[in-house]
Amino acid sequence: MPVARVKSIALQGIAGQIVEIEVDIADGLPSYVLLGLPDSALSESRERVRSAIVNSGFTWPKQKVTVSMSPAWLPKSGSHFDLGIAVAILLAQGTLVPDSDLDRTIFLGELALDGSIKSVRGVLPSLLAASSNGSNRAVIPIGHATEASLLPQVRSYGIATLVEIVQFFETGLPEVVAKSHSEQLNEENEPRIDFSDIAGQRGAKFAAEIAAVGGHHLFLVGPPGTGKTMLASRIPTILPPLTSEESLEIAAIHSVASEIEARNPLSSRPPFVAPHHSITQVALIGGGAHGVRPGAISLSHRGVLFIDEAPECKAGTLDALREPLEKGSVAISRASGTVHFPSSFLLVLAANPCPCGKYSGRAAGCECAPSVIKRYGERISGPLRDRIDIHALVDNPTRAELVSEELPESSALIRQRVINARGQSAERFAGLGWRLNSEIPSAALRRRFAASRDAMAILHRSLDTQRISARGFHKVLRLAWSIVDARGGEFPRIDDVELALHMRLGEVG
Ligand SMILES: [Zn+2]
Known part of the structure; x- marks a missing residue:
């Protein structure tokens, strides 16, 4: 099976850096290895990602799953990588088919065990970092749609459950509508x-x-x-x-x-x-x-x-x-x-x-x-x-x-x-x-x-x-x-x- 690659963002303060999540599914005893300096919240992603995938009606590979996050030297923290890991696993299995913009797309979101997408911290600076690194498309928790609407340079898609990711890749989802600064949401x-x-x-x-x-x-x-x-x-x-x-x-x-x-x-x-x-x-x-x-x-x-x-x-x-x-x-x-x-x-x-x-x-x-x-x-x-x-x-x-x-x-x-x-x-x-x-x-x-x-x-x-x-x-x-x-x-x-x-x-x- 081919190696799947998706992107997410690691934040340090309000500065962000692109992180590549690679998933390889190979023959061997069922196992799950996560590489690339994960902290404890990220290491626990295995249980969340597995439950979310299974409870969303997808299959969990009965093989050896290796998740590698790079750059390897960069310490990675937080549960917001869950969505990217899950998407990469589904791509590696062939459940999802990559589209031509995948390389310029970032995924942010924590998975609940039932497959719903939970809000995360730092969506706005992550999107800013994405756009300055050439990524102009993002899949984010639906709860952050307003935040994302402020950055017209990034096409953002809010999802509430992991199942919606199929829709994102197959039929497309409605884009978060960008708001301009002239829309005086302002002082009111x-x-x-x-x-x-x-x-x-x-x-x-x-x-x-x-x-x-x-x-x-x-x-x-x-x-x-x-x-x-x-x-x-x-x-x-x-x-x-x-x-x-x-x-x-x-x-x-x-x-x-x-x-x-x-x-x-x-x-x-x-x-x-x-x-x-x-x-x-x-x-x-x-x-x-x-x-x-x-x-x-x-x-x-x-x-x-x-x-x-x-x-x-x-x-x-x-x-x-x-x-x-x-x-x-x-x-x-x-x-x-x-x-x-x-x-x-x-x-x-x-x-x-x-x-x-x-x-x-x-x-x-x-x-x-x-x-x-x-x-x-x-x-x-x-x-x-x-x-x-x-x-x-x-x-x-x-x-x-x-x-x-x-x-x-x-x-x-x-x-x-x-x-x-x-x-x-x-x-x-x-x-x-x-x-x-x-x-x-x-x-x-x-x-x-x-x-x-x-x-x-x-x-x-x-x-x-x-x-x-x-x-x-x-x-x-x-x-x-x-x-x-x-x-x-x-x-x-x-x-x-x-x-x-x-x-x-x-x-x-
Ligand atoms: Zn006094």
């Missing part, structure tokens, strides 16, 4: 939230706007119920809209994280991810035993990662953010190799001012001892705190703010200012290799992108008196540039740098 499904929902909070709103302009991390401190979550969840509405490539990249990350579609890949709104403070380090950073999954830091790529009640996080969990915050990506090491995910997010932490939450400049009623309040604040480690650019106080709106008839500014209005400001910084940094003020290298801040001479003197004095750290020195300058861009200035002068210092130190409420 997004919750309608807007900055105009927030009364008062001028200082905190300004802090959010500056954070959006320069990509600066933000720490919101205030009593419970003052709207920290409300403010944080609206930051994506003032960030520039995502390009279609960026939306696709983010949807690909979400696709690897979960079998079910969790994010509309056509959405141009940057993601907002708000894990509970009980989140584990693996869920935050990424990892996992069965196939590496991206963590919250990657799900919020190009958007906002918000952690409320940050001091309640388990000790050490938040400190794992330090490296991704510096690098904008995360490397997760496994025995099978290192997986990279992008993780360039805007971090927003929120905390009550003290354990009881009532401590504030204005309201009384807090009975926490000063030492307790101090310890509470120290639950966010110094090194992490140092990486946060803006500390903003959020308090209950005053009576005057609540009864004011002036409508607060809309997200659209603020977003336009953010876009203009970012345009100004992008122009300034053209050809230099970075785009946002938060990305200005330290060396450049000392020369070409320094502040005015008198403003620099203030900064040096703050450094000498240990009001700010060396990292803080650079962070304040970057922040000052964002203030300049928001105000439409040319370069940071004394008042820009003083405002940046105050924002850094949490003195603007």
Whole structure:
């Protein structure tokens, strides 16, 4: 019997590679050998594939079955190869007859014992990888039809059971209808939230706007119920809209994280991810035993990662953010190799001012001892705190703010200012290799992108008196540039740098 060959995809992070599945059925005692560095989930494919084939009414070969997956050196993980293995066995037996496009077709799907096709993770990045490797046809679990409809460059066919594969090869199946980006699936499904929902909070709103302009991390401190979550969840509405490539990249990350579609890949709104403070380090950073999954830091790529009640996080969990915050990506090491995910997010932490939450400049009623309040604040480690650019106080709106008839500014209005400001910084940094003020290298801040001479003197004095750290020195300058861009200035002068210092130190409420 001839050797049958079909294709599937192995994912590493969101990057995919074509894997060839070869099946040889030869005379000999009935046996099944799987070659090519399979992990345990893949090794168990034998039982699933056999049961699915038999329960779908096909015959299982009573000979020696050898399944070889190549490239041989590449560790292969997951149950999504099941469908490809089953198809290759059916082809090798002559149950199915290959068509002329088989060489450019990938198969993805996990088999249930009854022959139904189960959803798998990572269909979207797999299809992207297929198309960039010359495969323009795919058979996928029917549950991923919407995901597949976003990639018109790949003809996708969704199947619910293994039996339908016969139809695919013999009579053809209806193709998944491709959707174009102009079909405004877009913002309609997004919750309608807007900055105009927030009364008062001028200082905190300004802090959010500056954070959006320069990509600066933000720490919101205030009593419970003052709207920290409300403010944080609206930051994506003032960030520039995502390009279609960026939306696709983010949807690909979400696709690897979960079998079910969790994010509309056509959405141009940057993601907002708000894990509970009980989140584990693996869920935050990424990892996992069965196939590496991206963590919250990657799900919020190009958007906002918000952690409320940050001091309640388990000790050490938040400190794992330090490296991704510096690098904008995360490397997760496994025995099978290192997986990279992008993780360039805007971090927003929120905390009550003290354990009881009532401590504030204005309201009384807090009975926490000063030492307790101090310890509470120290639950966010110094090194992490140092990486946060803006500390903003959020308090209950005053009576005057609540009864004011002036409508607060809309997200659209603020977003336009953010876009203009970012345009100004992008122009300034053209050809230099970075785009946002938060990305200005330290060396450049000392020369070409320094502040005015008198403003620099203030900064040096703050450094000498240990009001700010060396990292803080650079962070304040970057922040000052964002203030300049928001105000439409040319370069940071004394008042820009003083405002940046105050924002850094949490003195603007
Ligand atoms: Zn208290």
